[in-house]
Amino acid sequence: MESGENGIRKLVIAGILFFIVGFGVSWFIFGRGRWGMPASEEKQTQESTEASSLNESASGAASLNSETSQMPSSQTPPAPANPPQATGMISSGKNSVSVSDQVQGHTVKVESVSLEKTAWVVIHEDREGKPGNILGAHRFPAGSGSGEVELLRDTAEGKVYYAMIHTDDGDGTFDYKKDVPLAGSSGAPLMVKFTATASAHIQ
DSSP states (O other): OHHHHHHHHHHHHHHHHHHHHHHHHHHHHHSBOGGGOBHHHHHHHHHHHHHHHHHHHHHHHHHHHHHHHTSOSSBOOOOOSSOOOOBEEEEETTEEEEEOOEEOSSEEEEEEEEESSOEEEEEEEEETTEEEEEEEEEEEOSEEEEEEEEOSSOOOTTOEEEEEEEEOOSSSSOOTTTSOBOBOTTSSBOEEEEEEEOGGGOO
């Protein structure tokens, strides 16, 4: 009889110990986060990581916007190699263009232009002695004529500019990637340089 009671007592004690051990193991596994970190600390770490990722994304977007805002609005084609330094007028075959020094302003006067085919007279600003940004373009029909080229921004007194003949692909819209500079017999673009000045300085 006593041996039976002892056996029951041992089973009860073993059950209690098993429950305590099981509860402790369960708490250790589920009550703590990954890598032995308490759940509250794990949540804080996740929030910190997410905040860091958002900051990095915002920083990258700001950098992109900054770079985008610095892009020039005027078109910038590659500068021709060894451009001629003709002034006043240049001609080659049946193509020629004449532009003189003139008053600064929002337009450039083309005194005369002769073309074998319809083409564009394009105004470039100077960049280190070569044609740089395109400020404006005007389409002239084949034959002889004159006219004005409207600009995206005014010319500035004392600055050098270039009037260059570009080909016309026929779509009626100027695109420097398709309407390329027209080369003369020497292989160089047909263009003349001129200076914008105040009216009192024009001779």
